[in-house]
Amino acid sequence: MNLKLPAPVSFAAGLAPALAAGWLLFPRLLYEEVPQPLPFSHEAHAEAAGTTCDGCHALGPDGRFAGVPRVEACAGCHAEKGGSPGVDALVEGYVTPGREVPWLFAARQPDNVFFPHAPHLALAKLECARCHGPQGKSAEARPFARNRISGESRDVWGPSIVRRKANAWDGMKMADCIRCHREAGRESACLDCHK
Amino acid sequence: MEPTANPRERRHRYGMVIDLDRCTGCGACTVACSVENNVPPPPERSTERTGVVWIRVSEAQDPRPAGARSVFVPVPCQQCDDPPCEKVCPQRAVELDPKTGIVAQVAVRCLGCRYCMAACPYHARSFNWFRPEWPDGTAALLNPDVSVRQRGTVEKCSFCAGRLQAAKAKAAAAGSREIDPADYVPACVEACPSRAIVFGDLEDPSSEVARLARESESFRLLPALGTRPKVLYRSVEPWVRASLSQPEVSRG
Amino acid sequence: MDEPLIARGLRRTTLPRFLLWLAPWAALLALGAWAIFLCFAEGLNQTNMDNRFAFGLWIYLDLTVIALGAGAFFTGFLLYVLKRKELRAVVNSAVVLGFLCYSGAILILMVDVGQPLRAWFTFWHPNVHSMLTEVTFCLTCYLLVLAIEYAPVVLRSRKLRDLLSLLVLEHQLHKVMAVFAAVGTFLSFFHQGSLGGLYGVMNGHPFSYRASLGIWPSTFFLFILSAAAAGPSFVLLTTWVVSKLSRKELVKPEVLRFLGKVSGWLLLVYVGAKGVDSLVWLNATSPRAGVSPASFYAYPSFGTWILFLEVVVLGLVPALLLVSERARARTGLLVLASALACCGVALNRFVQTIQTQALPTLPFDAFLSYSPSWQETAAFLFVVAYGVLVYSISFRYLVLFPEERELAKG
């Protein structure tokens, strides 16, 4: 005896996998995780470098962000192997040959954005954590999540696939910039940020 | 003065006055602009009308019967106060920045429909007919302050907005919202060997550019069209002033 | 072989002959597809457009087919809103024609833009001041309406009729068709107008710039009028051509004469309005932009003859022929007049697109020329071949002319 499916069941048979694929599988497939070249603990370094971010991540005189310390800064403490496999890898791979560590930057904006840190820090007096979250307290470097289609970091879109903001620093899309600028009552124009 | 809760930035109206008596048509402006703004070199197959150029130099000959003289006319985007391109763009990829008066072209928003190009009477816009490419190695020398555009988008002069952004960042680092005018000079102005281009804030009545703009020797291209450009030209020669402010079609 | 698919009561040629008819069009379609692929893969350097001549053959084609496709909205408007029942005989054909013209136009528009994958930005970040935004919104919506109008015609085909639920859907659709016809008319008015406004707002080009009436330039209204006039003419013309090619009587002659009459009166109104508009433009609008009107026609390629041709030979003459009952009575004259009317609209779109860009504006510019590349021409022919193919297939298997059955019997 053959079973004839009721219409809602057929419909649901299509609906359910599609929903599952769209909500669960797709976000996983969309991003690939790229490990950082070396393990790194902000927590451990904060004690050595002082507790403020700009101890290591300073602004340049031109108002640009100087980024991460260059390998010479690492060499100051990690000139010799020993301590941990991470330190060995650092010394062997980068300090000794004098090569910069190719860190992957989760907070990097796409090519068409000019984001100067200076107005946000020096003029608007924002905390680093407002946009970057509590990075400074992390014990290990997060792997870099790259969007397989656009190539951008997942942090730009934010952790939630529907861009629900759990924290102020979730998401770094244009809409997030605009929202904050609106709240601060600032006029914005394309050329303020787009290069 | 402390910035207020709702700080309103000072308004500028950046503009330039180009002295046609000084221009020799050497092309330094075109080259400096291309270097500054990551404008790609023309591919082998391109023609004079399919390459990307933000400031073009055209020759205008004395139209009088015995006239043998020429002036060379550098034509960047005229940065109109009433830009014909802005109102036609279907998706707001063109924007007249109210704070600077610069007509911004946002290539990443651009659909490539070219309506703005058809609407611009100055032919100041270029379409990326080809994929932008740089010869081996020179791609590493591109200016980090200006993004490379994509094939199939329209671009044009932005008064070197990348330099304005850099100047703003520098001022902000020093705790100021106002830039030092010396930090914001477009590449063509800086490069012109005969100092034919004067750049500055037209809103500031004491600036050199505002003074020159008020003089009777200064004029606009096609003033009757009502586009109100912020790029002005000047010449002591009456024929230059007369012939350049009239549309070509009027002569037939 | 394919008899079961052909609607009952229709007599169609044999399948091999039909395929023979399709073959050259399919070849053309393949060539066009290759050209379109080249444009997508290599970029628009495959065309002969350039920075000075930013719009070319394709935009001209878009404007023309959309003007000709106006037959769909105007026939629908006359039939469903003004209740001119006799037009039921051609409405299906008009809807198919409209659908083909609009889908073809949108297809070629997607090839014409540099970044088709960003086309949705217009909906997400619309610039409400742009005529092109208006065009994009209305075109997309109207294509949807046309698809809905096309659907019942397809659903009534022999095979699909068998699926009961679909027939119910078709019946339901039919009941609300008047609503869609009204919506379609409304949308059509706007995009036909905005297509005219496209050039009318260009204050940088004194040749195409027109003073505005309300918030729209005068070309906005001229385009609506000319499209409404040309649409019925095009329906008339295609019906006549299909009838000749298939050697069948498809509609009663009165239907064609009625279409001709509608077209004629609208064309007469259009020519009058165009005349007034031209006088205003030549005597007020262009002198204000610093241009003497005669200079527009001073270049060898585009003399005043083009204005005369557009307004008199391809405007006034067909209008007078079509409003004259005696001329309409003669099929030859009727068809000739409607062909002239269609050519007139095509020439108007050509002048707006090509002449506008060819005329120099800057004092150191020269008269600009442009001729399309083979890729542009092939892509153009792709749309033509697509139209012919889909229309031919629709004609073979669907009921495009409901009167055909009666006329065949009678």
Add this chain to the structure above:
Amino acid sequence: MPLDLSRRDLLLAATGAATGAVLSPLPWKLVDDVAIWTQRPATPTPRPAGPVALRPTTCTLCPVACGLRVRCFGDVPVSVTGAPGHPASGGAICPLGLTAHHLSRHPLRARTATLRHARGEEPLSRDAAVAAVGAALARAAHAGRPGGLLVVDGRPGRPLSALYRAVAAAAGGRYATPPRVGPARTLAALSRRSPEPSLTLGVDLAAARRVVCFGAPLLEGWGTPGLLPRLRAGSRRRPHEERLEVVQVEAVRSRSAALADRWIAPVPGSEAALALGIARVLLDEGLLDCRLVESRTEGLEGFARAAAPFTPGTVSSLSGVPAATVVALARDLAAHRPAVVLGGGDPAGSPLPDETEAALAGLNLLLGSVGGDGSPIVARREGPAAPAGAPPVELADVPDGSVGVLVLDGHLSERAVPWSRLLPLLAPSATVVSLSPWRGGLADHADLHVPGLAPLEEAGDVPGSPDAAAATLSRAVALVASPEGAVDPAVFLKESAARASLVLPPLPPSAVEGVFASRRGRVVDGTTGEATPVGSLASPGALGELLEKGGCWVDDPAPLPRGRLSFLAPGETAESLSRAALAARPAPAAQRAAVAREAVAAAPPASLLTKLTRETALRTPPVAVAPWRA
């Protein structure tokens, strides 16, 4: 229990799937990401490689030696601009200089030493290249004069030039310089008229009220970029009589002709007749600078005899220039002294014949443009490099077939010295060594190509233009790392000479030491324009430091030596001048090949320079609308 799946079920499931997909983030996020994907250009925009800095250096592309400021992000040069306070260039640079940072990465950049032989090419290691050049030098030293060494220097006066001369002297060979071009030939013709044959002259255009150019592209970029247009535009603010005007005498409508205040188009080859015609009007109407002519010149009668046949009518028939124009031009020049007449070239791009330059020199003497107070042509001292080693010879004086080893300097362009000029000089089985940083041009004829340094890779002292009113010295700083296989020619030559066991004569003191020892002149800061007298500096090191920071040393003005300048140089007669001027040599009315600036630069144009020819109305071939063609 088998399921009976109908078409209807599949249809429903598909509808369900579509509904599910639309209700999930999938299509929406996909559309967004695809749009962002379209926003990533094929070439990524580089991230700043470090903090931005403006680094001073000096352009080595042409003898003008403009002051540069290179904008660098970290070590990466991104753009080049002029140093605003630089005395040699005043902040101006040419389009080629604006792309100087691209030249190191030019597709034609040679990256390794190459040996070329009948079977093809093979790369050489640096050691092998030293050995090969050393062997060639040894062979040349052994051969002596025929079959000996010839070094051709593209840019005399540099520290490297001193080394060239030392090597040439040690190998018993010769050191040659390319012929001078453009207005420099007029200056040379005037030098020959002085009692001191070693007299060096320069032009100070700022002093002139009338500049007459016989084919010199003065308004298009000869000399300091934009200088003449800047001076002319600046003078527009002065009363009409004091304005600077430029008269271009050229058969084709070049850009300079189109830009000049007046353009006179003589039949090609009739330039000498026109110059002598102007001279005759000046003489007939007594319009000369009598005081200066009487006190500082001799041999006027001879020159007057040479000019005698050239009445305005004769000139008009020879040159096609109306007689009235000749008379008016002569009167205008006399009324607006100081005036200066400079030669350049003929429409085919070749230099004007010697007789024409002699006529122009005579015209300058008549107009008092040399020798008086405020005259535009001034005496100056040689550059700071002291002469030593082999004396420079002109290429024309090198006998054919006499060169066994030819060393070509990297700054020598094929436009300045065509290969057809060098080939006859070579002995059978001669070796040609090129030090050009680029492939192409003369380097392609070399048996041994050892790539030298490209602009911005070079470091060292750079003397200014030999035509400028005063000698200058500034310093080039290496801002770009050179490719692995490229060599510093100075180091390389020294090593090769050592390999050949040549004993180099002692090199003269460095230019900086020479300048410091002379205590002359001042150092002008390239950015601020602030001047520091050399006399106030403590050591040569302090001077070098100022140059390193973008300073430029400028020599003090030099007085013109006493004694009279002769209207006719040794070997010239009135008859030879007239005869040459009457036999109007019809040069081909071809387009002028290129701007003189490109003729002196050996560098291939950077790809961005093609924008000028491709996308603007610039450098299109001049349209011949001269009356003589009609």
